[in-house]
Amino acid sequence: MSEQRSPIVRPSRLIVTIAILAAASLTTAPAVTGQASAPAWLDAYREPASRIIGEAMANTFAWDRLAELSDTFGHRLSGSPQLEQAIEWAAEQMRGDGLENVRLEPVMVPHWVRGSERARITRPSEHELVMLGLGGSIATPPDGVEAETLVVGSFDELDARADDVPGKIVVYNVPFTNYGQTVRYRTTGASRAARHGAVASLVRSVGPTAGRTPHTGAMTYTETDPQIPAAAVTAEDADLLQRMQDRGTPAWVRLEMSAQLLPDVESANVVAEIRGRELPEEVVVIGGHIDSWDVGTGSTDDGGGCIITWDALRILQRLNLRPRRTLRVVLWTNEENGLRGGTAYRDRHADQLADHVMMLESDGGVFRPRGFGFTGNDRARATVETIASLLVGIDAHRIGPSGGGADIGPSVRAAGIPSMSTDVDGSTYFTIHHTPADTMDKIDPTEVALNVAAVAVMAYVVADMPERLGQ
Amino acid sequence: MSEQRSPIVRPSRLIVTIAILAAASLTTAPAVTGQASAPAWLDAYREPASRIIGEAMANTFAWDRLAELSDTFGHRLSGSPQLEQAIEWAAEQMRGDGLENVRLEPVMVPHWVRGSERARITRPSEHELVMLGLGGSIATPPDGVEAETLVVGSFDELDARADDVPGKIVVYNVPFTNYGQTVRYRTTGASRAARHGAVASLVRSVGPTAGRTPHTGAMTYTETDPQIPAAAVTAEDADLLQRMQDRGTPAWVRLEMSAQLLPDVESANVVAEIRGRELPEEVVVIGGHIDSWDVGTGSTDDGGGCIITWDALRILQRLNLRPRRTLRVVLWTNEENGLRGGTAYRDRHADQLADHVMMLESDGGVFRPRGFGFTGNDRARATVETIASLLVGIDAHRIGPSGGGADIGPSVRAAGIPSMSTDVDGSTYFTIHHTPADTMDKIDPTEVALNVAAVAVMAYVVADMPERLGQ
Numbered sequence: 001m002s003e004q005r006s007p008i009v010r011p012s013r014l015i016v017t018i019a020i021l022a023a024a025s026l027t028t029a030p031a032v033t034g035q036a037s038a039p040a041w042l043d044a045y046r047e048p049a050s051r052i053i054g055e056a057m058a059n060t061f062a063w064d065r066l067a068e069l070s071d072t073f074g075h076r077l078s079g080s081p082q083l084e085q086a087i088e089w090a091a092e093q094m095r096g097d098g099l100e101n102v103r104l105e106p107v108m109v110p111h112w113v114r115g116s117e118r119a120r121i122t123r124p125s126e127h128e129l130v131m132l133g134l135g136g137s138i139a140t141p142p143d144g145v146e147a148e149t150l151v152v153g154s155f156d157e158l159d160a161r162a163d164d165v166p167g168k169i170v171v172y173n174v175p176f177t178n179y180g181q182t183v184r185y186r187t188t189g190a191s192r193a194a195r196h197g198a199v200a201s202l203v204r205s206v207g208p209t210a211g212r213t214p215h216t217g218a219m220t221y222t223e224t225d226p227q228i229p230a231a232a233v234t235a236e237d238a239d240l241l242q243r244m245q246d247r248g249t250p251a252w253v254r255l256e257m258s259a260q261l262l263p264d265v266e267s268a269n270v271v272a273e274i275r276g277r278e279l280p281e282e283v284v285v286i287g288g289h290i291d292s293w294d295v296g297t298g299s300t301d302d303g304g305g306c307i308i309t310w311d312a313l314r315i316l317q318r319l320n321l322r323p324r325r326t327l328r329v330v331l332w333t334n335e336e337n338g339l340r341g342g343t344a345y346r347d348r349h350a351d352q353l354a355d356h357v358m359m360l361e362s363d364g365g366v367f368r369p370r371g372f373g374f375t376g377n378d379r380a381r382a383t384v385e386t387i388a389s390l391l392v393g394i395d396a397h398r399i400g401p402s403g404g405g406a407d408i409g410p411s412v413r414a415a416g417i418p419s420m421s422t423d424v425d426g427s428t429y430f431t432i433h434h435t436p437a438d439t440m441d442k443i444d445p446t447e448v449a450l451n452v453a454a455v456a457v458m459a460y461v462v463a464d465m466p467e468r469l470g471q
Numbered sequence: 472m473s474e475q476r477s478p479i480v481r482p483s484r485l486i487v488t489i490a491i492l493a494a495a496s497l498t499t500a501p502a503v504t505g506q507a508s509a510p511a512w513l514d515a516y517r518e519p520a521s522r523i524i525g526e527a528m529a530n531t532f533a534w535d536r537l538a539e540l541s542d543t544f545g546h547r548l549s550g551s552p553q554l555e556q557a558i559e560w561a562a563e564q565m566r567g568d569g570l571e572n573v574r575l576e577p578v579m580v581p582h583w584v585r586g587s588e589r590a591r592i593t594r595p596s597e598h599e600l601v602m603l604g605l606g607g608s609i610a611t612p613p614d615g616v617e618a619e620t621l622v623v624g625s626f627d628e629l630d631a632r633a634d635d636v637p638g639k640i641v642v643y644n645v646p647f648t649n650y651g652q653t654v655r656y657r658t659t660g661a662s663r664a665a666r667h668g669a670v671a672s673l674v675r676s677v678g679p680t681a682g683r684t685p686h687t688g689a690m691t692y693t694e695t696d697p698q699i700p701a702a703a704v705t706a707e708d709a710d711l712l713q714r715m716q717d718r719g720t721p722a723w724v725r726l727e728m729s730a731q732l733l734p735d736v737e738s739a740n741v742v743a744e745i746r747g748r749e750l751p752e753e754v755v756v757i758g759g760h761i762d763s764w765d766v767g768t769g770s771t772d773d774g775g776g777c778i779i780t781w782d783a784l785r786i787l788q789r790l791n792l793r794p795r796r797t798l799r800v801v802l803w804t805n806e807e808n809g810l811r812g813g814t815a816y817r818d819r820h821a822d823q824l825a826d827h828v829m830m831l832e833s834d835g836g837v838f839r840p841r842g843f844g845f846t847g848n849d850r851a852r853a854t855v856e857t858i859a860s861l862l863v864g865i866d867a868h869r870i871g872p873s874g875g876g877a878d879i880g881p882s883v884r885a886a887g888i889p890s891m892s893t894d895v896d897g898s899t900y901f902t903i904h905h906t907p908a909d910t911m912d913k914i915d916p917t918e919v920a921l922n923v924a925a926v927a928v929m930a931y932v933v934a935d936m937p938e939r940l941g942q
Contacts, residue, residue: 074598127545
């Protein structure tokens, strides 16, 4: 995902437990703050919401399934056999869950392959840097590129030192503040450096300094600038290169990358439904993206988003809660380096987008939920806020000013569909984002269950309530 | 280093600042707790201690020099050109500092080379593990070793499942509690597994779960068991392999390692002195080890120990504080995989060990100092406690029940020399120990300066006081 996150302290398990206990008591309490002004139609959902929350919180099913996805297939970059195996597995499991209309909707996706890669300081003394090539980068020549480094702290500094750039490896050393401010050096830095004559581009990993952990991610070339190889180095190594330069002994670096962009291959969005009992042609879509970068096990980005939205349907099915409208889960393919799943869905379902009542994406991690972001008209927002009051007991009732997601974006923009995102405590997200450390141990089973509960209640009520959202 | 550390919370910079302010006021205060019973000879050291602390804390010289060592040479495994370059650099810098009798004392050291290495799950779906071969391990055959994994939680469990071991890759998945309890699976696990017929041995990294960070370190083979390749996997990957087994689908792993043990090469201990003004034949030795594992930049293990002990001499030289006895710094070579520096020193100086008044090693990181560990007779301990009262202002006055270090160990044992170690807040030490994340950013300049101050005061007084320590 690519939204900006603020550094909010992650609550303890104790607080989560307290919230759960509070939820248990609230569902039987006669009067709760805010309920006095709630519309009468909401009352019909208090008992189902209680059952949904209870079903989600009674076991660790969702965490266990996310672990199985992560452990069995590992990372799942577009074009990899692992991604396709995970897609097949998910569809098979969904059929086993009793979901309806389970299908793969084919999508042609890019096939970038990292290959072997390495970066090392060669002067004044040889030692290794810890790096990851950026997705979409070209390779170096077979024997690599070796040059003196020029470390800059901003595009302005790059431009100011334009005369020093030719023949150098430019290093963008911009400490992480938030994703929005720093990711542009990853995505556009290579072309900006090449414009001034750089032979390669290194970017400080977009995330906090941690365990000398490199962060990969997508980069793109402009049509007009020369294409040069681009990689991320760890925050630690960027600081090292900075100190070398500041000391008057800038390091020379040899970069070797064998990345290749192969022909597109077929992948698929995974789709499953609970068909609506009265208005099956009206659809509420929820989902996450099944692809990941080719490091870590894609547990947080975005296995978690897939599993919690899928599990919302599984729970409703188990509870025999068939909503008035169709509830559809989509596990999107190719979010990370192409967004082909999102655009293919928009094109394939163009005729039906007018009947898409709402689309929700979870792609910010399945940490402690705070609520949802929402984009839609005022009437829809008021309704969503009303529904969210059912989640006050699990402290997931906040509705933020905007919601959406990369994969649902094309459809949402094409048809003006109300859109939501899950909103979670993001304080640890960017430490592991696009790194080898995106693994299961970073994810708490109770927090996963809370996400399932929040999404299932919200999606069920939006799909079931008498009036269509926003009308 | 290999001592057991307890998980004590690391204090904030604020607390450090408060301690420094306290120190400033204490040196001019007329009465301080404990001083009432201090012997009269200590009074002569109050003013020098104040000057030493002031000189150490007035700038970031020691941190800057440690950064230069780390950045310029990177890691420094025995046998590597980087180690020898760092040794030459240190001797040259020591001469520039005005230290006396600067010399390299040659030592033949082992030359183990990691080579290329890789571990990946091959069944049920192929994906990479994050690993580091263990120092001293043999290579796999050129095409690797591939086998089903058997995950065990203890040597007892290994023995109990002896019938399941033949042909398997044994994985020791013992979560980190402390170094002493868990490092034995790294050092001896391969031979124990081979005894039962394992084809390779993987050990959960000896350290807390963090950023999917692998921890290397030494392992040894018994003389009687077959030799099999041995590597560490990250805590995250050990947990993954455990879950796979618990799920009834144990992973198959292919391990490829090209490690080699080459013929011994020449290295050296770096030695420098401030010659004693009255009893130059009596020697106080302080130091750390200049070699490191072949990952990270060896900043904490043990560049820091080298720099703070060396800087103690530099400061005394600057302040014209020439002690009664000789003060010698030794930057030991080959602590990590052979201890040849420590044994060579013992042998080379065998005739002079009786004149070694005290030996101190810093090899637990240069984090916030708490004091020193000390081993010696009761009279010596009482004296050391008295000297440590000069460090109450920087909160580094505690004398623990035992002190020593790997490198000084051979000499200390040979001649019964009183021995000390620096004692620091070790709460973060084992997160980075023997990992690529042992880098400069983990080290705080003020904490480095506090270590310099504490060591310089202690070493100076022991070397200068009228009576020889413990007599």
